[in-house]
Amino acid sequence: MAVDDDSTTSRSLERGLAILSSFSESRPVLGVADLSRSVELTKSTTYRYVATLARLGYLQQDPETRKYSLGPRVVDLGFAAINSLEVTRVAAPYLQALADETGYTVSMAVLDGAEIIYVERRRSSRSAGGFAMTLDLHVGSRLPAYCTAMGKVLLAHQEPAVLRGLLDRTDFARRGPRTMTNREQLTASLARIRQSGVAVNDEELVAGLRSVAAPVRDRTGRVVAAVSVAVHLTVWSTTADAVVSRLERPLRQAATEVSNRLGYR
Incomplete structure (x- = not known):
């Protein structure tokens, strides 16, 4: 060799x-x-x-x-790596509880470069949404970070120099009717997300899909993952503000519980 x-x-x-x-x-x-x-x-x-x-x-x-x-x-190596992540083992019951409480699909992702990787997906037994099958998202799926709620949460908590490098590698293509294709606009949005702790995807990835995401922190306080609840307009046709109003509290609670289990105080 x-x-x-x-x-x-x-x-x-x-x-x-x-x-x-x-x-x-x-x-x-x-x-x-x-x-x-x-x-x-x-x-x-x-x-x-x-x-x-x-x-x-x-x-x-x-x-x-x-x-x-x-x-x-x-494929075997990829799933072995995902399954070995402490955060996936810790988060699973809390994500399922969140899906059952809200009735919508709950996901968790980590950042890999300028993309997110789905490491957990949970659907409520009473969920009526069909968008997950339409997008064919599953554990191991990748999406651009800039146009997803979880991706924006993860980008928002990067160090400035790291964030600049990730945005340099991002192709700001229009994916949905409300995709942020302007780098300065996205950067300003990420600053607000860093302060509020919650990101919203309002049809930025695909038409009809809205999601709300919150960060998961490890024992050092570092953001290691993001959790989101996603809603399709065919299931709940309402405003983005109404989606946030209804889902933010249980979402934050679930993300906090997972963070606490990881040692964050």
Whole structure:
């Protein structure tokens, strides 16, 4: 195995992980030429890494197109990582209780770069909303942080330099009818969220969807996750202010209970 100048660093491992990291929700299938450009290696070198990853189950090849996608071993690792998060184990009963109390879908997410990753989803047994299936959101789903309530909560509690870097990497595309596509407008909104502790998504991700989110803190006070309650206009056609008025109290209580279980006082 090739090793970098730093004896503690494996270049082969770095290259293998770089190949796996080239796949994303927007680029789920890639050929050797695509991967070669992504990791800046020759096609022959890239193929050797790809063939090894495929043999180990981390990639799988379509026999017709000869292109690759992530294999089951990567999926297993992803779910193992999510399940190992202390916050998911602690939060589960509180999120289910919140879903049952409100009757709406409750989610929890963490920040990964300029995106959020869903690490928990709970639906009430009496929930009538169908938007979750429409958006096909599940544990492991990723969404841009700038146009989601949970994402805005997590961005709002980043250090200024970190936040600037994340916004530099954000493509402010219009996703819903009320998406904030202006960086200065979003930055001002994040400052207000940091003060209030609650973020609202008013049809910013997709038409008809509103959600309210609050932060979860660990024992040091650091915001490590966000919890949200989401409502679709087909289920409850009302104003965003009315949604916040009804859902903010139980949402804050659930987020506080999870934070307390993590040692936050």
